Amino acid sequence: MSIAFEKVSYTYAPKTPFEYIALKNIDLAIELNSVTAIIGPTGSGKSTLVQHLNALLLPSSGQVLVLDRLITSDQKQKNLKALRQKVGLVFQFPEYQLFEETILKDVMFGPLNFKIPYEEAKQKSIQAIKMVGLDESFLERSPLDISGGQKRRVAIAGILAIDPDVLVLDEPTAGLDPQGAKSMMELFLELNRIYHKTILIVTHDMDHVLNYCKNVIVMKKGEILTHQRVSDFYAIDQGVLDIELALPQRLRFMNALRTGGFKLNTSIQSIEDLALAIAQEIKP
Amino acid sequence: MTYPIEVSQLKFSYDQILDVVKDVSFRVEAGSYTTLIGHNGSGKSTIAKLLIGLLDKNSGSIKIEGEELTQETVPLIRRKIGIVFQNPDNQFIGATVQDDIAFGLENHQIESSKMNEIINTYAAQVGMSEYLNHEPTRLSGGQKQRVAIAGVLAMKPDILILDEATSMLDPEGKEDINALVQKLHEENNMTILSITHDVEEVLKSDHVIVMYDGKIVKDGMPKDVMVNEEELIQLKLDAPYSVKLAHALKRHGIKITHPTDMERMVAELCQLRLKK
Amino acid sequence: MNNIALGRYLPLDSILHKMDPRYKMVAMLILMVAIFLPSGYLGYALLSVSVLIILFLTKLSLSMIFKAMKPMLFMLVFLTFINALVLRTGTVLFTYGGFTLYSDAIYQTLYITVRLVLMIMTTTILTASTKPLDLTLAIEDLLSPFKRFGFPAHEIAMMISIALRFIPTLIDETNRIMKAQASRGVDLKEGSFKEKLMAILSLIVPLFVSSFQRAEELADAMEARGYVPSLPRTRYKQLKRTFKDIVMMVVVSGLFGVIVWLSL
Secondary structure (H helix, E strand, C coil): CEEEEEEEEEEECCCCCCCEEEEEEEEEEECCCCEEEEECCCCCCHHHHHCCCCCCCCCCEEEEEEECEEEECCCCCCCHHHHHHHEEEECCCHHHHCCCCCHHHHHHHHHHHCCCCHHHHHHHHHHHHHHCCCCHHHCCCCHHHCCHHHHHHHHHHHHHCCCCCEEEEECCCCCCCHHHHHHHHHHHHHHHHCCCCEEEEECCCHHHHHHHCCEEEEEECCEEEEEEEHHHHCCCCHHHHCCCCCCCHHHHHHHHHHHCCCCCCCCCCCHHHHHHHHHHHHCC | CCCCEEEEEEEEECCCCCEEEEEEEEEECCCCEEEEEECCCCCHHHHHHHHCCCCCCCEEEEEECCEECCCCCHHHHHHHEEEECCCCHHHCCCCCHHHHHHHHHHHCCCCHHHHHHHHHHHHHHCCCHHHCCCCHHHCCHHHHHHHHHHHHHCCCCCEEEEECCCCCCCHHHHHHHHHHHHHHHHHHCCEEEEEECCHHHHHCCCEEEEEECCEEEEEECHHHHCCCHHHHHHCCCCCCHHHHHHHHHHCCCCCCCCCCCHHHHHHHHHHHHHHC | CCCCCCCCCCCCCCCHHHCCHHHHHHHHHHHHHHHHCCCHHHHHHHHHHHHHHHHHHCCCCHHHHHHHHHHHHHHHHHHHHHHHHHCCCCCEEEEECCEEEEHHHHHHHHHHHHHHHHHHHHHHHHHHHCCHHHHHHHHHHHHHHHHHHCCCHHHHHHHHHHHHHHHHHHHHHHHHHHHHHHCCCCCCCCCCHHHHHHHHHHHHHHHHHHHHHHHHHHHHHHHHCCCCCCCCCCCCCCCCCCHHHHHHHHHHHHHHHHHHHHHC
16 A cells, blocks of 8 residues: 555646646655655645545546555546545635535535445544534534634544545645644644544645654655655755745754854754753753 | 824624624834734734724724724725735736726726826836736736735825735745835835734734734733743744743743844854853 | 637737727627618628628638537527428428428528628627727726716626626636535535535535625725725726727718618
8 A cells, every 4th residue: 555656747738728737757655654744836736746646636647556546547537436535635725615504514524425324424523523623512503604713624624524544735724823723733643643644734834844744745846856754854955955945943043053153963853952952052 | 192093992893792802902103013913813803994994893992193083084094094905816806917006096086197107106116017917817826915015005005004914825925025015114114014923923023912802912012022932822822933942941041131033042042152 | 729619809919909899899789780670682791791891800710600600500400490391481492292391481591590690790709809808898988878877887897897807716716616525525427416416515605605705805905995886986997999990980880871771
């Protein structure tokens, strides 16, 4: 079982004046049961890439291996639904997809579409709603009547209730306030650690990449620039990559301190580690 | 003394049951860059709409450049304030960039022969001169927000209100707009009120007002207001990174004098290391 | 992209493209009336030649028109059939079995066909040579004399131009919602009637909700920028007539006069 792209290319609107090659010969293997970040400038192909994972898009050439399914351009994709139950995809600003009368019904929509029996769907939905941090009082409320951040969480619960093995999220924290963003990222971490889900997050937030992700894939203009462990990634000089990426806060501080004479050679994973390392060099 | 914005005992509620804005009073100084920060639902966006009369206050007073906001004075007040909203698409009215900038001019009955010059001037000021004929679907979020800013600047307001204007943009767009706003503040000496939940942006402002649950709980300079990590977390906000680090360092007996200023903090730490 | 859908603007570089949309619109209306007057063979020959000349001036080709007519083909064949059965006047053309075909049936069908083709040509000339927004400006200008009777010419033009501005945005949004719901297992091809209904609702409701929210935010932004529909406003885009427009109006009016005379 694996998730892999083999020589995958994708062209939008082929043979028209609007033809645009979004993915160019992508080779990529994504580690199961880990949290992987996908980063890159707008227009680098991140959204196009992830839409191949649940066959919303079929590759123009090449093949995509998702768990036990092989996806190519020419196959008549029967039973794509089964794949979409295994790979849950949450788009940017998913609060716009809510539509049912009550939050519980909306979250149940997904599981019911996948023919999960009613009672089981209900239980999974209630559990999903709790997982995203909303209590029972929300079950019977209208999904259109709550705040934006809460809507976001309901939308994510809607995918969690399907219980996919792989969860792909496109900028899940965009527009959320800092605390909302933090609890969202911690949820994903929990889903990976406790429920062993493979998590893929398209993000622009470098602090999130550093603090929550194990692997990082960097894209530019339809190609993969690099795919490594986050710890290794931040050890290299990013100038090498030929794209401008913001540095996570921690690294900005560390770079500035190192320029001023600090060594900071120990493994630094958090603010606490950094404070300790600084303290040790000031009063050894 | 007249302030660009002076709010006194403002109260507002959508449904007459729950007050969204509860007895809020604050002042914004001329030429300052003020940030208004608060958790989602704290009432901060509502304040923006109240200031330009898109919502009617229940009680209290709003004075813009000394002029009291009433039903009669709303058109006058709206000329003094330019406001940029959060969603780049939902405030882009014209079919192209130049049409959109022209929209405000049309409303204020500027002669059509004079419009081209004004449009060119303000498009240049926001860096969109090459895009005058572009439709919004061909523009990025950051570019659309730049056009929005040009559109409001063309009315020559003294006050610019940004209502979470960068929260839907990617980092490049955010940086774009922040730099532009900084430039407008410095070069044009505009009074800027930025409603945001970006704590790092707050550190760049002159004055910060913190809201919690409809009330103002802190009002002062960022270096004084943003230093207490526990307090900020209780207010459902985040502390700036440097403050969090300073806090952690305190636990190791290292005291930082300027925890809200990264450069000074680094300098201080380097000094301390050399002193040992 | 090779198909010309009825009504689509084509960015070509022709004389017609550069003309004042108000004059084009009025000219088209006059021609439409002329097409429906019973001006006989001469009249229709005259009209056809005139329209063909204008078509040529617009740099449109006949093949484009024929492609646009394709949807009509079925209807025309059907019409011929009906006419052949129903109309029994004129000279007998041929008989086969129990069925007799009369000349009037053919004439009537031809008559209708010619009118239809001319109509389609005329409207296509207008829409292909005029940007939708210029059409809106023209509508606003042409209807504004009625403002004094309370007719909301400006408001209607504003609504049309905002709708035009948002069509691409709405199309994008629909695609997004479709993909999001597909990820939740929505499949419009399979399923019971109830499931299909839910699937459609899952697309329509979010679209409506976001459209309402969009409308509200847009209204706020418009108000904040000083928009009051009932108050006078100036307009950035001004339409300018040129000598060519006047010449065209004279020619079209002349043609109309001749057609009227031929119809009497």
